[in-house]
Amino acid sequence: MAEFLQFLISGLTVGAVYALVALGFTLIYNASGVVNFAQGEFVMLGGMVTVFASAAGVPLPLAAVIAVVAAVVIGLLLHRFAIEPARGASAVTLIIITIGASILLRGLAAIVFDKQFHKLPGFTGETPIDILGAAVQPQSFWVLGGTAVVVVALYVFLEHTLLGKAVLATAANRLAARLVGINTTTIMALAFGGSAAIGAIAGILVTPITLTNYDVGTLLALKGFAAAMLGGMGNPLGAVVGGLLLGLLEAFGAGYLSSTYKDAFAFLVILIVLFAAPQGLFGRRAVERV
Amino acid sequence: MGALLNQRFVTLAVLAAVIAVLPLVFPSSYYFRVASLVWVSALAAIGLNILMGQAGQVSLGHAAFFGIGAYAVAIGPTHLGIPPWAALLIGAVLSAVLAYLVGRPILRLKGHYLAIATLGLGVLIALVISTESRWTGGPDGMPVERLTLFGWRVSGSYTWYWVTGALLLVGTWIALNLDETPTGRAFRALHDSEVAAQVVGVDVARFKLQAFVIAAVYASIAGSALAFMNGFINPDQAGFLHSVELVTIVVLGGLGSVVGSIVGAAVLVTLPQALTVFHEYEHLLLGLIIIVSMIFMRNGIVPSLSGLFLRRARS
């Protein structure tokens, strides 16, 4: 039981980060149809800016705010100078642009910061908490709680504010949204900014557990993309479930099966799910427009 | 038709001329090495372009087939005593069979779902390669025996320049011809609209599968060539980042353009070599160049530039 619980919490913690990255993917995808492979770089920025700001003497909460703001600015710049000028280009062209952006941001981070690994202190100490025999880092609760807050806030925003509904309308049909007077360019900028903020928050929450450096983004983008697809691209709920599921698959795979092949196990499950449900778990089964 | 045939001939002739003339201006064998890398990457990209540009299907795990080809010529001769040239063929056949077997279920998926499924396949194969170290030497890789053809030991930068150049010519010739066969036309119909293609009687599933198998064989042979050329291979060549690099070459050069894949490979292979003078700014510039070229040449370098050229010529 203690063993099971240990794997469960480990999987949920890692999965929560995947979920946040997947959520970032979803937000941008819905607003613009772009699969943003620079999403992992926002997570990196969140962690690295907080580390360097707090090393410069800024109190941790303020450093975290600075990191989120910095990521949002980068997200907006990315949209303004890399995505917006290529409007109307094909999906693969836009993907390659975001890959270019991810190389650029990594290169920039290596120069502005450094190439060493860095840590942050746990927000509420580092003494493990015993839960029915499982030892849990207090930071895990911050990650899980933070993820929950982000998910709820995003839900409220999308469902209960005018701006949020404009985002949903744009996601559903960009042309129709424009026709009813929604400025879709603003909505896309909003999506990039919001997605950058979510990524940065993930980075800040998880750095005390996972450490960070200038190139942690690549793997997170890959895992987050996998999680988003597993859940069904474009569905925020799917992104969260997909992320948590992927984290759990890895933890239980490593714990009960083989730690060598745990990533293989996770991807095998993704392949099987897609064969059974080609649109992911919660994907829209929309009729394809001809 | 005659004009098309002519254009194909001219493309091939120009490529052959470039391969023949370049050595005259190369100051050292390092340049032959870089050029050979361009030819090998171009070969893999041309194959992938048949899948992506002509049949309109994405693969984010294509380096896996590159890896299978590379490890076939590494493992075959070392562990199983198979002659190197035969190992190359076995690698190509293995890749084709694997592509055929997984292609059917995977290619039912569309767009990004296909991307993630191929990515997953690539991750699985790369993981097996780097884990089964008894056969593959693990993450540090393994040496590859030199290729011998009819008693001739193929080695050295100069030799490999010509061998890979010849391979690229053959690969280009096949890809250009494919364009004009019924299969090629079916591929293009697929790319424009799967449903429309289906309506006019194209067996969509079969042609997608064909494109996938062809692309896998191209990658496998390119992988074998690189392994022979380096005399050494490691799992990076089968990994996710290499898959992304191949996709970038195809899109940067121009989807559906055979020449584009060669130009894309030339740019992406030589650029990091040229950018070394900028030291730590290398990656920043590489990213910037990719972004800017895709914004201003959104259909890829070759289609965009030739479009511009045609417009100029008309006006």
Next chain:
Amino acid sequence: MKSQTTLKMMLAAGALSVGMSHGANAQDTVKIGSVLSVTGPSSFLGEPEDKTLRLYVDKINAAGGVAGKKIELVIYDDGGDANKARTFATRLVEDDEVIAMVGGTTTGSTMAMIPVFEDAKIPFISLAGAIEVIDPVRKFVFKTPHTDKMACEKIFEDLKRRNLTKIGLISGTDGFGASMRAQCVKVAPNYGMQIVADENYGPRDSDMTAQLTKIKNTAGVQAVVNPGFGQGPAIVTRNYAQLGMNSIPFYQSHGVASKSFIDLAGAAAEGVRLPAAALLVGDKLPDSDPQKKVVTEYKQAYESATKQPVSTFGGHAYDGLFILVEAMKRANSTDSGKIRDEIEKTKGFVGTGGIVNMSATDHLGLDLSAFRMLEIKGGDWNLVASGS
């Protein structure tokens, strides 16, 4: 029309590569080449190597150079990609025409570059860990870091002294971890060690509690060894403490021999043991120790120039550079073949990694005494007194 454009493109591509050529080099300089993983997953190794080489080549040139010639250092960054390393190796040999090479951060890069330097008959001093670099001996290939096999032996020696024989392994699946794991499995029987648990983690994994829980629940584990490098071992060490496994002796390898490991692992690192070079404990060495002078001087020079804590990785580059420079002095020549012969004759060279005595059959020249068993106490490295 289209084909004309094609021609232009091809010519442009050709021109790009021609544009990379360099001018002829001056008579009074010699070129030494290096390919390092300054970026990518092994940048924590490559970066200090890069800084060390640049720092000391400047110092050597300021002091008048070697045998009347200034050294021109050519460094390329392979980003951890072996295929790229291979291309840069060709570039160093064919284009830059270096007389010797000190570099090769990872075993993967090194193995890919070896054929280039062997063919060109240019000495290549590698900075990579695995034993396969120098075993079998290749005429032109040398290396400075202790091998992974030696690390396993040193750890097992210590375990044997403590009467611990049942061990659990938790290894990174990167090149370093996988190679050291294989060596440990191989030499374990020689020391009467029994491997009762054998787990792995990916080099980029962020949580290893699942693997450690399995080891913890394996009956009879008396000690745990973590072959790995980079940030992975720091996370393993934190998870180890999180799961309250501190009562089981825990060993890291020379792959974490930099102060940043202690910083990253924090309090969890207390009590961890590892085999490492004397460089880490320079100030704690007795004055009689022959390495004391070299390691304290290097530490001081590196830390004041870079404002970063010293690591044994940079030390390996220091050793490689000076083994080469000494050989060039003895050979009093810039002929690669003569320099190679002199490198092989290196005897009693005092480096940061140990006392190097090379021979025709040993292109490393270090024995187990080059490794010190260290224990982390009070946030610092401490020598383990033999017998404890």
